[in-house]
Amino acid sequence: MWIILAAVSGALAVAAGAFGAHGLRDRVTPDQISAWSTAAQYHLLHSVVLLALALYALNAEKSIRLPGSFFLVGTLLFSGSIYLLVLTSWRWLGPVTPLGGLLLMAGWISLLSLAKN
Numbered sequence: 001m002w003i004i005l006a007a008v009s010g011a012l013a014v015a016a017g018a019f020g021a022h023g024l025r026d027r028v029t030p031d032q033i034s035a036w037s038t039a040a041q042y043h044l045l046h047s048v049v050l051l052a053l054a055l056y057a058l059n060a061e062k063s064i065r066l067p068g069s070f071f072l073v074g075t076l077l078f079s080g081s082i083y084l085l086v087l088t089s090w091r092w093l094g095p096v097t098p099l100g101g102l103l104l105m106a107g108w109i110s111l112l113s114l115a116k117n
Contacts, residue, residue, distance in 0.1 A: 012043070014044065039079040046071050067108075077099055
């Protein structure tokens with residue numbers, strides 16, 4: 001399941017990056033393009049991390065449920081809220097972005113749980 005989630009997330013991240021670079025260029029401000037680019041970069045990076053975790057879980061026979069969930073939900077909230085902020089006028093999403101960032105940090109910290117024997 002984690003490999004599938006990583007694959008879908010990665011594909012969506014590449015699509016988001018391409019859309020930001022080509023589809024939004026003449027439609028939004030440079031600041032919005034910059035925000036979109038940051039969201040796409042974080043999205044792709046954490047998709048790769050999720051894939052690495054999934055492959056680790058297969059090899060080590062350890063659960064990655066905690067860090068995987070943090071990375072998946074954190075990416076959805078962080079990058080997803082930025083994508084929607086750029087595309088819509090839903091300013092109420094602003095506070096969602098830092099919550100997603102906190103979940104991404106929690107994902108990184110939760111990797112320590114995998115260091116236990």
